[in-house]
Amino acid sequence: MKKSTVLASLLPLVAADSDAPNSQIRIAYHGDDGMMVSWNTFDHVPRPSVFWGRSKEHLTNVASSAVSVTYPTSTTYNNHVLIKGLRPDTTYYYLPAQLNEDVCYEPFNFTTSRRVGDKTPFSVAVVADLGTMGPKGLSTTAGTGVAPNNVLKPGEKTTVDSLVSSMGDYEFLWHVGDIAYADYWLKEEIQGFLPNTTVEEGYKVYEAILNDFYNEMMPVTAAKAYMVGPGNHEANCDNGGTSDKAHNITYDLSICMPGQTNFTGFKNHFRMPSDISRGTGNFWYSWNSGMAHFIQLDTETDLGHGFIGPDEIGGTEGEGASPVNAKMNAQVNWLEADLKAVDRSATPWIIVGGHRPWYLSHANVTGTICWSCKDVFEPLFIKYGVDLVLSGHAHVYERQAPIADQKIDPKELNNPTSPWYITNGAAGHYDGLDALQSPRQEYSRFGLDTSNATYGWSKLTFHNATHLTHDFIASNNNAVLDSATLYKSHKTTGNGHHYGW
Template identity: 90%
Template sequence: MKKGTVLAALLPLAAAADDDAANSQIRIAYHGDDGMMVSWNTFDHVARPSVFWGRSKEHLVNVASSAVSVTYPTSTTYNNHVLIKGLKPDTTYYYLPAQLNEDVCYEPFNFTTSRKAGDKTPFSVAVVADLGTMGARGLTTSAGTGVSGNNVLKPGEKNTIDSLISNMGGYEFLWHVGDIAYADYWLKEEIQGFLPNTTVEEGYKVYEAILNDFYNEMMPVTASKAYMVGPGNHEANCDNGGTADKAHNMTYDLSICMPGQTNFTGYKNHFRMPSDVSGGTGNFWYSWDSGMAHFIQLDTETDLGHGFVGPDEVGGTEGEGASPVNGKMNAQIKWLEADLESVDRSRTPWIVVGGHRPWYLSHENVTGTICWSCKDVFEPLFLRYGVDLVLSGHAHVYERQAPIADLKIDPRELDNPSSPWYITNGAAGHYDGLDALQSPRQAYSRFGLDTANATYGWSKLTFHNCTHLTHEFVASSDDAVLDTATLYKKRRCVDGGRGGGRW
């Protein structure tokens, strides 16, 4: 939304400003190794969002400010974004946004900046996909009609957000590769009798309440750990949990689509990813370095025949709701090749790619789960530039595959393969959130969990050195590691000059 735009067309923000949105939904994101983006929400527009910061919580002697306080029609909050610059890599800082809820007494928060590229210290990161709201408006011990008992929590069972919070000391940042909050499930939850019915006109309050719940629940993690995100189909378009057509006998009835549900509008308002550092595009495709790894976030929802359903094809609303690709159909692929070409493998030997939709998976493609167009455009570049690991979600299952190239299993498996290693983990959890793997599984499948196992969980990546990378599936219920595997790459662990992106 352009600066100075009149917001008179917005529904009153106070209408849904209840105690569930009382905390400020703080979330941070890396901006290179010398910056951190701080984002938070307020009920009112902030003319000059500001963040006080310093090396100790008693001396917040610095201030960073911006003019970015944005919203969209029917949103119940404004999203404020401030970049803190001039920081040192791998250093802890304390900070406090100036315009927080006056009814809450906040202590200064803290974060640690990204490791400098080339730092060979071992480290771990947490990865999720398809993670939604927990509790009374999301995943809990009950659900509506037609939901499998395997897809709800047992009484007293920890959920994935609980597990991420309790394990914060074990990872450096959280990477969420698409499908965030599942606020567009509001209609599905009402139709199934899980939530009380409301009118179409009042539906935005339910949508925003679910969204606010999620960011509130995540804040213990996202206020101190960089929260790096990518787009999924639930950020892209309006399908109301797949029920819009059933409820209204049409594919997309605009009268039940919140503005935040269409054309990535809510996603673009809530986040500021470091695309300007890497030459990417908004929150859609970008990359960043940390220690011995180069991370790439891709967009599987645009530029490849997905997303932009109905009115989104014409670019949506002006400003924050505008099309991220502006019709440039090869923009992402050209950027990806240039990014991979520029990777210095002597400094960041590992290349890890995240994108929402998979193309290698033991899952029937009845609802477009398998993204063959993604394979067609991305896989040749992954092979050419020696990508090590590809992470995805979308299917609400966990499956670790063998390294694969063009549907062929790499004969060396995890012992110095020349093909990328593929892992899909969409089992983080949300309302009714587990699917089934097909049986028998594909020949390249090495381990799988699905609704039959009634297990939610997240991924943990550990970079030991330049040759060994371990992936673990962590069960949210008890933090047990249910699957672990280590990838070995034969290469020399040396510092030095620019190595180039090609193998």
């Protein structure tokens, strides 16, 4: 059968709709020889397919799957197809077969991950707490209760704008939790930012916010691997089930729809490479690129004791939490095995991302700091010489000194033996930014918060096996507002494993 005939047989699966979202195309690394391609349709697709090739004129290969999944209250289906047998660090063109008929799509392109051990310098972009921009999220106006400093100035570029305009400066985008903030729909209605709807119709607002976010992100996520991890807003209904004491409001958990609880939308929307890193779904996994080993952790569940307690999620016990079960220490055991297997001669850098911080100068310590995360993860970070730990959750930017067990490493960034900690949850969402405490913690080295009214993202640059730079990029003008370089000697033994930590 000719290619054109095959393509025609697969196409007519998206209904025409003037309010239709685009196809929300997103890709994710699957080793250095594979790429997961995901997109959304309005109807179930029996055989999701992607045409691909080395040039946009010759999409002579096709990859297919049987994965077209949804959940109650979702307005779309999530389709996932893995393209295998690719070359590392190589550009390919691709086009999912089942796209909106009303849009004429040109083939997209991506570049596969760098081969493990490639010592060529490269940069990556990192965000956390990035929400929908525009009329359903962060905008030039907001509802009652949002600080004036937290709305956008007229014409101000957002973090999404900045990421799009900077695409030539990084190889992939890493989002360490809190994606879209669709669960803010009720809060935005109560505060008068969105028109009120009924509880029965609330799911439409929730899904509309999600669709807007993935539409906005598609210029990046269709071209750059989009690696994600879980945050609390992927799991719970904290704007529909906890009290807003500042405004004397109590919400009713019964309004929460399935996609808004228990990571349901997050589990359906993404396919991270946990199958090849022996992790768990989109929750904890690892991947290599060039001279770095990246680890995504889950700070929301499975911290050795099974779940985060009510004091640390800031809500009712069990919101977004998994029950205690026979696999009590699954994540911790996986993390140690993963760290132990890293060959530091090939990937000298180990970078960890997790949503919640434990070192932070934050005014609301009780609801922000994750001491359980520290108790479970920090000993392994120290034991295996993790270089950098990235987090969000607090809507601030703070670069800290290298720290171990609450003690500042005397060598600071000059070959420390302790992990370096950076929290950047300043990407922007409807509520805006938080405040750092004053004075800041002794280990704090630079900070930005709501008083600075500056949204931004992180760029990591791996110069070589010993030097790594972190930059805070201001979204409004792409200026570097903070920059620091870590030096690590990364001594190795003959078998490639580190020593001397």
